[in-house]
Amino acid sequence: MDRKIRLLKDWARESSNIVFFGGAGVSTESGIPDFRSTDGIYHQQYDYPPEEILSHTFFLRNPGEFFRFYRAKMLCLDAKPNAAHRKLAQWEQEGKLKAIVTQNIDGLHQAAGSKKVFELHGSVLRNTCMRCGRFYDAQSILRSEGVPHCDCGGIIKPDVVLYEEGLDQRTLQGAVDVIADADMLIVGGTSLAVYPAAGLVDFYTGNRLVLINRDETPLDGRADLVLHGKIGEIMAQL
Ligand code: APR
Numbered sequence: 560m561d562r563k564i565r566l567l568k569d570w571a572r573e574s575s576n577i578v579f580f581g582g583a584g585v586s587t588e589s590g591i592p593d594f595r596s597t598d599g600i601y602h603q604q605y606d607y608p609p610e611e612i613l614s615h616t617f618f619l620r621n622p623g624e625f626f627r628f629y630r631a632k633m634l635c636l637d638a639k640p641n642a643a644h645r646k647l648a649q650w651e652q653e654g655k656l657k658a659i660v661t662q663n664i665d666g667l668h669q670a671a672g673s674k675k676v677f678e679l680h681g682s683v684l685r686n687t688c689m690r691c692g693r694f695y696d697a698q699s700i701l702r703s704e705g706v707p708h709c710d711c712g713g714i715i716k717p718d719v720v721l722y723e724e725g726l727d728q729r730t731l732q733g734a735v736d737v738i739a740d741a742d743m744l745i746v747g748g749t750s751l752a753v754y755p756a757a758g759l760v761d762f763y764t765g766n767r768l769v770l771i772n773r774d775e776t777p778l779d780g781r782a783d784l785v786l787h788g789k790i791g792e793i794m795a796q797l
Pocket of ligand 1: 581582583584585587588593594595596599662663680747748749750751752753771772773774775788789790791
């Protein structure tokens with residue numbers, strides 16, 4: 560691993576257009592469980608499969624159950640950025656990293672100081688009334704009971720991409736553009752199990768494709784450098 564860390568440090572020092580593409584594994588060291596690890600959200604017992612609860616159909620048909628799950632499992636507002644978030648923000652301030660593309664909805668990259676963040680699956684920090692479009696913050700969802708309603712009577716929906724919903728096209732195009740232009744792409748903390756997010760890696764055309772993940776992923780065979788371990792611990796050494 561030390562040889563790989565040294566190589567990653569060298570590549571990072573030589574690069575001025577790094578893009579980071581990440582997933583839930585970037586936030587587990589901040590105390591937020593991921594989805595598909597053995598202790599992840601998708602392996603815990605609920606009345607319905609979590610992927611069903613986090614779907615557009617379920618949200619419309621069973622909003623009470625949706626929000627019970629959402630408040631319990633998706634709202635981790637006390638979580639703080641970890642060494643991975645901080646290193647990426649530092650590289651952006653140094654002009655080395657151009658953007659972060661994340662599947663996470665926890666806002667921890669911005670909390671660490673990152674400015675250019677493409678949130679492919681939205682953010683729990685933004686919530687909108689489905690009737691009048693009024694904005695509500697995450698605390699108002701956490702503090703509310705049952706199905707949160709706007710003063711106008713409409714249901715307040717989190718700005719989180721649910722299954723069956725499309726991604727924001729401008730966010731997706733922005734992510735494609737920065738990845739296609741990157742001289743180094745670091746993919747970290749994601750199982751690359753969900754599309755179209757996972758397909759974004761295909762737009763990278765350089766020869767410094769780095770994978771930092773605790774478990775193996777479908778990308779292992781294609782990456783130019785693979786580090787298996789905890790991403791916060793690894794990034795803290797760079
Ligand atoms: N360091 C490095 N890797 C880690 C760490 C860590 N500390 N903790 C977990 N991992 C790895 C796991 O090994 C796993 O491969 O992170 C990956 C997390 O994978 P998933 O749980 O599938 O999360 P993610 O890839 O972000 O899921 C994508 O699926 O359900 C949807 O919308 C949801 O955005 C999510 C998408």
